[in-house]
Amino acid sequence: MKHLLNLLAAVALLVWGTHLVRTGVLRVFGGNLRRYLQRSLGNRFSAALAGIGVTALVQSSTATSLMTSSFVGQGLITLPAALAVMRGADVGTALMAVLFSTDLSWLSPLFIFTGVVLSVTRPESTGGRVGRVLIGLGLMLLALELVVQATGPLFDSEAMRAVIQSITSDLLLEITLGAALAVLAYSSLAVVLLVAAMAASAVVPLDVALGLVLGANLGSGILAVLTTAKASVAVRQVTVGNLLFKMLGVAVAAPFLGLWLRHLQPHVGGPTQLVVFFHLAFNIASSLLFIGLTAPVARLCMRLLPQPAAAAALGRPRHLDPSALSTPSLAISNAAREALHQADVVESMLIGTLTVIRTNDLRLAEELRKMDDTVDQLYSDIKYYLTKISREALGEEESKRWTDIISFTINMEQVGDIIERVITDIEDKKIKPHRNFSDAGMAEIVELHERLVANLRLGMSVFLNGNVRDAQKLLEEKARFRDLERAYANTHLSRLMDRAAPSMETSSLHIDLISDLKRINSHICSIAYPILDSAGALAPSRLRASQLLPQDDHP
Structure with missing residues (x-):
């Protein structure tokens, strides 16, 4: 029971650290990021690059999805351009997963100490808000260490091994579980890092870890759809289109998990690198393969979610998303x-x-x-x-x-x-x-x-x-x-x-x-x-x- 609580606490700390970084970056750079996104939407390739940059900063493709959706809702950009941004946003999340999977444990105490000093001494200044971001980064790195320490003793038990064995032969169940974890954690990045840490501790087999990673990618799309469920039709079209791309990517990649393990495992350093590089390769391949489909998918979303014919009533709030x-x-x-x-x-x-x-x-x-x-x-x-x-x-x-x-x-x-x-x-x-x-x-x-x-x-x-x-x-x-x-x-x-x-x-x-x-x-x-x-x-x-x-x- 103690080991389970330690693992849950470590996962919660990882999610909280991700939240601190996301909210801290948006608080310091939110307005500038929105302007940068808006200026970079001239074509789908520059839009994808903008999505990579913004998501790498806020560490959340969901946050990028919400910003981009708002531009569509305000009529500032077209739906195909917004879907191109989301192709890049997934790559940005994957790049951050690769970065955090490296041995940065020495940075954790430095980030936390510097962040606390800045937050306490200059709480209302930009420096104090940057300190909040540093605290979040430090907590994420610390949480990854705690996950590795907690998973070993926990998954040595026969009961947990039986649970793991029950999902090793069902790829659909692995994807479903990964998607559910991403929705519950409100972060696909946190789930991918958790899965990588568990794979490094041999808690889950590598084929199961890759299935969970595919599910985490799908879960981030589901999360964006759920978050915008009450938003305007224009906003929901973006998140639904993004989810369609993710479903298509998972469907194409799922049959090739065995090939990835067979041909690339000998050339990759360890289980952690194998998981995060698979996550990166999957998102880069999906973006390159499907970026040309932004216009057709946009038309499909418009048919699935047509704009209401009647104009909105005068007294109805139009912009309070x-x-x-x-x-x-x-x-x-x-x-x-x-x-x-x-x-x-x-x-x-x-x-x-x-x-x-x-x-x-x-x-x-x-x-x-x-x-x-x-x-x-x-x-x-x-x-x-x-x-x-x-x-x-x-x-x-x-x-x-x-x-x-x-x-x-x-x-x-x-x-x-x-x-x-x-x-x-x-x-x-x-x-x-x-x-x-x-x-x-x-x-x-x-x-x-x-x-x-x-x-x-x-x-x-x-x-x-x-x-x-x-x-x-x-x-x-x-x-x-x-x-x-x-x-x-x-x-x-x-x-x-x-x-x-x-x-x-x-x-x-x-x-x-x-x-x-x-x-x-x-x-x-x-x-x-x-x-x-x-x-x-x-x-x-x-x-x-x-x-x-x-x-x-x-x-």
Whole structure:
């Protein structure tokens, strides 16, 4: 029992080390890796090379699959290009397995010691996050040693030998077991390294080890499909296509396991090298043989998973992909895109409000009020999605972006509430009593409304791009809008003094309306504050020092 617990602990440590490396690399380089992937998709060969590089860094073809799938879901790349990336991603995982199979035990204490020092002394810096990666690498190397030490005594027992013997004559069972282990461990790399260590300890025969390796490769494809099960159709097409390639590769390679053992075993150093080099050869051969089939397989995936004909409902979240939560930089990007979708709905409400004022369209007014429910629901969905992102895995820039998205969605939700109230006032105070604004009053409302729509669009651009100059312009518009609202309030009072009948009938509505438009503009312009604050362009206080009261003058 003790030996079994030692083995389970070693396997758990191996999986945890892999997890630390993957999340640590994504936290430090996640945004850069996504940009590198996107720039390298000009043709299928450069895409495959990009997949090798990214997967070698994050040590997870599943993580690469999720990043690539998101690009397809956003319409940034085609499905065949994404499948080419995945051909390279499998080779990247195999290369890392070869690297870790070498004798790197001397690096384990060095990596762990250096990583802990960096993490403790500089926890919030890039150095601290690199330290987390080093700890993960050190734990992986340590875990491999522990696996070798634990497997010997455990598999000397007659019961375990009987279990091993039961699967030696069934290749399909070996592949199934390897796939199940990869899904449970959330890492085909960890399973391949485990199998190599067990083969080195003569715990499993070499033919069984190779069958388990084929199963681990298949399991990584199944894992990606399960992870994206609730994602959009475009995302699922990538993972299903990747799984089809893996199934085809396993079907082609399975009959040749005996040839590999017979002809290459004499030329390979030992069981560990035989297993990891088989893993590498299998993935290189699969990539070279099948990379020309990316387009046909993409067409097959499109037939198996066709895009829905009807457009998505307005209030349905379009970009909140649950499978991206394991890649925080990707999840942050998805949340930002959904926040812009929420802003698009607010813009539609704002534009429709002027139409209601001009045409007295009660049906449109009702539709606009229902759109506020959509804005509120999107706000709740985005907020809930963001809370599921691991804050520990976010870098400093991503944490700031997380806060900016929350702030933006809150402002859009409040703008939607104000617009709903404005529409209700228009119905009650203008449409139902059959009143109209004066020509001058209507012209003032139209001008304020046009400025408001322009400011909203500028605010969306500031949120998306973080341009400091645009943020300054948006804040300047806040002051101009405030001055304009005061001026129009005064001109309205002048019309009241002249006893203009339309102005007197709609006086209360007119004053409330331009005041509400100013409040909407204030919420829109507040988008600029985080950008300007980060750039150091905000003054500590808006009050002039000469206008402050002396301390002794306070009552």
